[in-house]
Amino acid sequence: MSSSAHEVVNGGVSFWYADDGLPAVREPLAGDADADVVIVGGGYTGLWTAYYLKKADPGLRITLLEQRFCGYGASGRNGGWLYNGIAGRDRYAALHGRDAAVRLQRAMNDTVGEVVRVTEAEGIDADVHRGGVLEVARTPAQLARLKDFHAHELAYGEQDRELYGARETAGRVRVAGAVGSSWTPHGARVHPVKLVKGLAAVVEALGVEIRESTPVTEIHAGRAVTPYGTVRAPYVLRCTEGFTAALKGEKRTWLPMNSSMIATEPLTDAQWASVGWDGRETLGDMAHAYMYAQRTADGRIALGGRGVPYRYGSRTDHDGRTQPATVEALREILVRFFPALAGVRIAHAWSGVLGVPRDWCATVTLDRSRGLGWAGGYVGSGVATANLAGRTLCDLVRLDSGAAGPTELTGLPWVGHKVRRWEPEPLRWLGVQGMYATYRAADRRETERHSAGSSRLARIADRVAGR
């Protein structure tokens, strides 16, 4: 029996909250206040920034303002791939030279270890398993892309990456029709909500004032405005990723792109025997409309991909509800990958928003003349990148305030990057819908034709996307 959409819990923010419980919401802001630093947004970016600032200077008065509760956004909904990918690296190589991009990549490699180190040091149990990342190819065109990708990553200094044929791939995870894969050790599986909840608790214990149910409506130099009062501070840091478009003046800054996920019920031992996956690598593929998945600590498969990619006017979802058609599309991917799981019940489905800049490059910036900072635009690679961003924002604030000098992080090429804004509607909506329809068509064509070249359609979509 296949699961029909009505049996599936849809939304409730995410499966991870169904698993670990929704948090008790902290008190909102109780009137005007002053601070040394105000942080807007309680996802990984805001929390890591608060963490490193407070560690560097325990006396700093930091207020973090969160519209709902910490982890309400992508940080409480993601696929739990803690890995070394960063959006925009190749563009940074073109703009700043290869050495600069290699430094950025090395910083990302180290970031995976840094997150694991802090979870251990602070006693955050986030179901971390360091199994690396396995990316599989299932068609000749995907295999050609996989080999290019593999060579490209080696050239960025990942000498520990391995390329596998069909047999070695099946020895790790038995993905139907897999013809090859590329594995890197620079990745770990995490439980996103256990990480974000743990981090919020640690940050609060360090003395950061966290105010929840407190939406910031406007950000200006020196102040963040909310319905309950204004917090004044020399530094105001915007860490709102996919929700940024809702802030006054930011509608066309980063496009909120949807990604949706499903989680199966726990698989039986016999089902796991048919799948393999003993190394608990995070798993992805080389399709244009790619998938990503993890084996959860309680023995489920959580799998994601693009849902309806973008809602007109930069709207976001309601507490993670996704469309039934998306749930079915993800279930089909699951069964295509693992035909023996055709009867497995889908327990939960949800979606969230990513922030996508016009040039698809993640950035971290402090405008030193106004004390305004921001970090994000991570596209789909923010779990680790948010930590690097948090450490970098911390260093930028300390540099600007004279508390410390420049660091290796303040010199990375993604610092201070400027990007043009997205087109106004309806062009924005039409462009994104067209781009994803084209990626799906390119995947279908590559599967049907069994040719080794990437479909021209996908290259056209890349150009439209501005990648």
Ligand SMILES: Cc1cc2nc3c(=O)[nH]c(=O)nc-3n(C[C@H](O)[C@H](O)[C@H](O)COP(=O)(O)OP(=O)(O)OC[C@H]3O[C@@H](n4cnc5c(N)ncnc54)[C@H](O)[C@@H]3O)c2cc1C
């Ligand atoms: C379904 C899905 C799967 C993903 N899978 C992966 C993955 O496996 N690996 C990976 O590396 N990345 C993944 N990502 C991306 C990753 O989760 C994000 O890049 C990362 O969590 C971003 O963290 P953040 O703190 O910048 O943003 P968010 O986690 O979105 O946090 C922003 C916070 O700001 C708050 N906020 C927004 N506006 C305001 C306001 N005006 N006032 C006050 N508060 C506000 C929000 O409520 C939210 O809590 C995925 C994303 C999604 C949606």
